[in-house]
Amino acid sequence: MRMLRALRFAPKPGKLWPRGVSTSPCPGLDxxxxxxxxxxxxxxxxxxxxxxxxxxxxxxxxxxxxxxxxAHLINHRSMEVMRAVPGLTDQIWAGVPPLDQWRSFVYCGSMLGDLLGSVDHFPGQASPHLPLLSPEPVTHxxxxxxxxxxxxxxxxxxxxxxxxxxxxxxxxxxxxxxxxxxxxxxxxxxxxxxxxxxxxxxxxxxxxxxxxxxxLQGSAGLQHLINIHFVSPELGRRLRGREGMLYFVFSPATIAVVVAHNILEGEFVAQIPYFPPLQSAADFTPGACSRLVAAAIGDPAVPVELRTVRPWAMSGLVAxxxxxxxxxxxxxxxxxxxxxxxxxxxxxxxxxxxxxxxxxxxxxxxxxxxxxxxxxxxxxxxxxxxxxxxxxxxFYEALRIPKLMGLDYHTALRLNDTLTSPAVAWLPPGLRRSALEAGLALGQAAAPALGTLRSRDIRAALEGGETLRLQYPKEDLGFVYRSPDAALAPSAADLAEVDLAARPRPRHAPYTPATLVGGRLPHAAVDAVISRGWLAGGAAGPASTVDLPCLVASPTPLLLLLPSGHEALERRAWLAAAERLAPQRVLPVVLHLGPAPAGAAAERTNALELQCDPASGAWATTGGARVLLVRPDGHIGAKWSERVADAARAQGALEQALAAVMHCALT
Ligand SMILES: Cc1cc2nc3c(=O)[nH]c(=O)nc-3n(C[C@H](O)[C@H](O)[C@H](O)COP(=O)(O)OP(=O)(O)OC[C@H]3O[C@@H](n4cnc5c(N)ncnc54)[C@H](O)[C@@H]3O)c2cc1C
The missing domain is CATH 3.50.50.60 (FAD/NAD(P)-binding domain)
Structure with a gap:
C-alpha cells in the first residue's frame, strides 16, 4: 500500500508562479x-x-x-486533457503494455480452452494512434x-x-x-x-x-457482479498468441468477463455476475473464488494469487x-x-x-x-x-453472443424474479436458491454444445461487428455542448449537423472532425511555428491544435483561430479587433495548412502562426469556418463563416461573442 502524504501550501523555491497569480494564499480562505x-x-x-x-x-x-x-481504457479526449499536465501523458505511455496485448476481445469456453473467436479492434493498425483525429490514442x-x-x-x-x-x-x-x-x-x-x-x-x-x-435518474442495479482481482504471471505467459484486453468466458462452471489489466505482469480481474438476494457477495469465499477463477482460466494447475474480491452493482444513473x-x-x-x-x-x-x-x-x-x-x-x-x-x-449488445449460446440474461433475471416473488415466499430460501442455481447451471452446461451448433452465427456476429466495441471516436471526440442559456446561438447549419450527428448512425460510421460551435477544436498536427507572436520566449510550440489552449496558463485566454485562406485585409481586420478589444485575453492564431505563403510572417502581428499537416487539418477548409473563437477547454465558442474585412465589424462580432462565451460585459 502506498501511503499518501499531507502537504501544506509550499511553493517550491525557484518555481515560477503562473502569470497573473498572487503569491499570497487566498485571503480569508483555506x-x-x-x-x-x-x-x-x-x-x-x-x-x-x-x-x-x-x-x-x-x-x-x-x-x-x-x-x-x-477503469483501464483512457480515451482520446481524456488523454488530450491530460496533456495540460506537463509530462503526464509520457508517464502514462511508459506504463501502457504493447498494443498486441490489448487490441482484441476474445470469446472463449475458457481463457486457455476452446476459442469461439476474437475481434481485433485495431484492424490494420500497428499502433493505436489515429493521427488524423488526435495527437493521443486511446490507451490501456x-x-x-x-x-x-x-x-x-x-x-x-x-x-x-x-x-x-x-x-x-x-x-x-x-x-x-x-x-x-x-x-x-x-x-x-x-x-x-x-x-x-x-x-x-x-x-x-x-x-x-x-x-x-x-x-439520480436512470436505471440502478442492471447487473450485480463480483470482481475477483488475481495475479498469475504463468497465465500471462500461456496466453501468448491469444492476448486480449477482455476475455468473454462461457464455461459450464462459470460465466465471466476477465479483464487483462496487464498480461505481461499477469494481472487480471474476473467479473462474475450473481443474483441477489438468493445469492450474495458473502458466497464468494476465497475457496469459491479460486474455483471460479480456475474455471475461467480452464486449467486448475495454473498458479493464481487472489488479491481482492469486491461486489458492485452495474447502474446507469445521472444526477x-x-x-x-x-x-x-x-x-x-x-x-x-x-x-x-x-x-x-x-x-x-x-x-x-x-x-x-x-x-x-x-x-x-x-x-x-x-x-x-x-x-x-x-x-x-x-x-x-x-x-x-x-x-x-x-451492455445489452454484449449479451448477444451469450444469448446465441443459450445464455439469456433476461431468462436468468426472470427466474430470479419468480423465485423471489411473494407467491413462492413460503418456500425455504435454501430451496429457492438451489432452484436458481440449478436453472443457471443448466444453461451453462448446455452453452458449449449450443456454441458449437451456432458457431457460424457466432462467427458472423463477431466478424460483422455486432459485438461490444473498444473505440468510440464520435462520442469520445465529437460531443457538442449546447448550453440553453448561451447568448450566442449555434448557426442553423451547425444545428443541422449536430442533429444529424445525434441520429442513430451505422455502428461503424467513421467520425469526421468538424468545426461546430460547442464542439472540440479538431486536431491538426503542427509541423512548424512560423511566427511566435504572443508565445513566450522559451515556451515550446504546440504539437497539435488541441494543445493551443494550454500554451498560456492564466488568465484563462480565448483563442481567435484564423484558418489559412484569408486575404491579408481580412486577417488584419480580425487581428486589429482582437488587439484593440482584449489583447491579453484573445490570443490570435493563424493556421496554414501546408507551407505558409511567402512573407506571411513578415506582417509583424501578435499572432502565433503555425504550419499544419494538411491531412490532419483537412477540417479547417470544410464546414465554412473562416474564423473561430476557442474556449480554454478547446471547445469552439463562436464561429464566423462570412467574410469580414472591416476592423470595426470584426470588433463588434468579437465583443458580442466574448460576452456570450465568458458571461462578461466588455467596457
Ligand atoms: C469494473 C469497472 C470497470 C471500469 N472500467 C472503466 C474504464 O475502462 N474506463 C472508464 O473511464 N471508467 C471505467 N470504470 C469507471 C471508473 O472506475 C469510475 O468512473 C471512476 O473511478 C470515477 O472516478 P471518480 O474520481 O469520479 O470517483 P472515485 O474513483 O470513486 O473516487 C472518489 C474518491 O473520493 C473519496 N471519497 C469518498 N467520499 C469522500 C468524502 N466524504 N471525503 C473525502 N473523500 C471522499 C474516495 O475515497 C475516492 O478516493 C469502471 C468501473 C468499474 C466498476
Whole structure:
C-alpha cells in the first residue's frame, strides 16, 4: 500500500508562479476551491485548476491508494486533457503494455480452452494512434496505476494542497464563501475549512450528492457482479498468441468477463455476475473464488494469487443537476455512473473536470460572471446522459453472443424474479436458491454444445461487428455542448449537423472532425511555428491544435483561430479587433495548412502562426469556418463563416461573442 502524504501550501523555491497569480494564499480562505475526493476526477480537477493559477485543497478520506483495478481504457479526449499536465501523458505511455496485448476481445469456453473467436479492434493498425483525429490514442492503463501518477503530480504542484485521511462531512453555503466540515479520520477531530467553491468528486457513494438532496435518474442495479482481482504471471505467459484486453468466458462452471489489466505482469480481474438476494457477495469465499477463477482460466494447475474480491452493482444513473447550489458542483461518479461497457465512467469524469476548471478559474479571476458556472451542468449533463445511454446499450449488445449460446440474461433475471416473488415466499430460501442455481447451471452446461451448433452465427456476429466495441471516436471526440442559456446561438447549419450527428448512425460510421460551435477544436498536427507572436520566449510550440489552449496558463485566454485562406485585409481586420478589444485575453492564431505563403510572417502581428499537416487539418477548409473563437477547454465558442474585412465589424462580432462565451460585459 502506498501511503499518501499531507502537504501544506509550499511553493517550491525557484518555481515560477503562473502569470497573473498572487503569491499570497487566498485571503480569508483555506483554498479557493475545496475538492472532496482524491480519485481521478478530483485530482484532475486540482491539476487543471492549478494550470489556470487557482489554489485548491483536495480532501481524500483514504490514507492509502487502492490497488483494486477498475477503469483501464483512457480515451482520446481524456488523454488530450491530460496533456495540460506537463509530462503526464509520457508517464502514462511508459506504463501502457504493447498494443498486441490489448487490441482484441476474445470469446472463449475458457481463457486457455476452446476459442469461439476474437475481434481485433485495431484492424490494420500497428499502433493505436489515429493521427488524423488526435495527437493521443486511446490507451490501456489501469486506474490503480494512473491514480498514483495523478497524486504525484498533485503533490508536486505548489497550488494544490492535499489532505489525506480527511473525510468531507458536510458543505454549507456561507456569505460569499462555502464552509466545509472535514473530519481527520485517525484522530476523529473535526474542523471547518473555508473555500470559494466546492467540487464534490467523492464518487458514487461519497455522500455529498445525497446530502445535497440531488436525485439520480436512470436505471440502478442492471447487473450485480463480483470482481475477483488475481495475479498469475504463468497465465500471462500461456496466453501468448491469444492476448486480449477482455476475455468473454462461457464455461459450464462459470460465466465471466476477465479483464487483462496487464498480461505481461499477469494481472487480471474476473467479473462474475450473481443474483441477489438468493445469492450474495458473502458466497464468494476465497475457496469459491479460486474455483471460479480456475474455471475461467480452464486449467486448475495454473498458479493464481487472489488479491481482492469486491461486489458492485452495474447502474446507469445521472444526477438531476450538477450544481446543487451556487458554490457546490458534482463531478465524476458523484454525478453519474455507467456500465463499464464502452469505458465512459472515468473518462466522463475527467472531462467534467476539464469543463469546470476553466470556468471556476475565470470566475475567480473576475474574467467572467458567476453565471458562467451554470453552464457546467447545462453542458455536461447531456453528455453524461448520452454516454449513459450508449453504455447501457453496449451492455445489452454484449449479451448477444451469450444469448446465441443459450445464455439469456433476461431468462436468468426472470427466474430470479419468480423465485423471489411473494407467491413462492413460503418456500425455504435454501430451496429457492438451489432452484436458481440449478436453472443457471443448466444453461451453462448446455452453452458449449449450443456454441458449437451456432458457431457460424457466432462467427458472423463477431466478424460483422455486432459485438461490444473498444473505440468510440464520435462520442469520445465529437460531443457538442449546447448550453440553453448561451447568448450566442449555434448557426442553423451547425444545428443541422449536430442533429444529424445525434441520429442513430451505422455502428461503424467513421467520425469526421468538424468545426461546430460547442464542439472540440479538431486536431491538426503542427509541423512548424512560423511566427511566435504572443508565445513566450522559451515556451515550446504546440504539437497539435488541441494543445493551443494550454500554451498560456492564466488568465484563462480565448483563442481567435484564423484558418489559412484569408486575404491579408481580412486577417488584419480580425487581428486589429482582437488587439484593440482584449489583447491579453484573445490570443490570435493563424493556421496554414501546408507551407505558409511567402512573407506571411513578415506582417509583424501578435499572432502565433503555425504550419499544419494538411491531412490532419483537412477540417479547417470544410464546414465554412473562416474564423473561430476557442474556449480554454478547446471547445469552439463562436464561429464566423462570412467574410469580414472591416476592423470595426470584426470588433463588434468579437465583443458580442466574448460576452456570450465568458458571461462578461466588455467596457
Ligand atoms: C469494473 C469497472 C470497470 C471500469 N472500467 C472503466 C474504464 O475502462 N474506463 C472508464 O473511464 N471508467 C471505467 N470504470 C469507471 C471508473 O472506475 C469510475 O468512473 C471512476 O473511478 C470515477 O472516478 P471518480 O474520481 O469520479 O470517483 P472515485 O474513483 O470513486 O473516487 C472518489 C474518491 O473520493 C473519496 N471519497 C469518498 N467520499 C469522500 C468524502 N466524504 N471525503 C473525502 N473523500 C471522499 C474516495 O475515497 C475516492 O478516493 C469502471 C468501473 C468499474 C466498476
Amino acid at each position: 483554498a479557493e476551491v475545496v475538492i472532496a475526493g482524491g480519485g481521478p476526477t478530483g485530482l484532475i480537477t486540482a491539476l487543471l485548476l492549478a494550470r489556470w493559477g487557482v489554489r485548491s485543497l483536495v480532501a481524500e478520506r483514504s490514507t492509502a491508494l487502492t490497488q483494486h483495478p477498475q 492503463l489501469s486506474q490503480h496505476k494512473l491514480v498514483p501518477l495523478l497524486w504525484q503530480a498533485a503533490l508536486a504542484d505548489p497550488l494544490v494542497q492535499v489532505l489525506a485521511g480527511c473525510s468531507v462531512r458536510s458543505v454549507r453555503p456561507g456569505e460569499g464563501h462555502v464552509e466545509v466540515d472535514i473530519q481527520e479520520r485517525a484522530a476523529g477531530t473535526l474542523r471547518t475549512l473555508h473555500g470559494a467553491y466546492v467540487v464534490a468528486a467523492d464518487g458514487a457513494r461519497g455522500g455529498l450528492r445525497q446530502a445535497a438532496g440531488v436525485e 438531476a443537476t450538477y450544481q446543487p447550489h451556487s458554490r457546490l458542483f458534482l463531478a465524476g461518479d458523484a454525478a453519474h455512473v455507467f456500465p463499464p461497457s464502452g469505458a465512459f465512467g472515468m473518462n466522463t469524469g475527467i472531462q467534467d473536470a476539464h469543463n469546470l476548471a476553466w470556468k471556476l478559474a475565470a470566475v475567480l479571476g473576475r474574467e467572467a460572471r458567476p453565471s458562467l458556472l451554470h453552464s457546467y451542468s447545462a453542458e455536461r449533463r447531456p453528455v453524461a446522459l448520452a454516454n449513459m445511454q450508449l453504455s447501457v446499450q453496449n
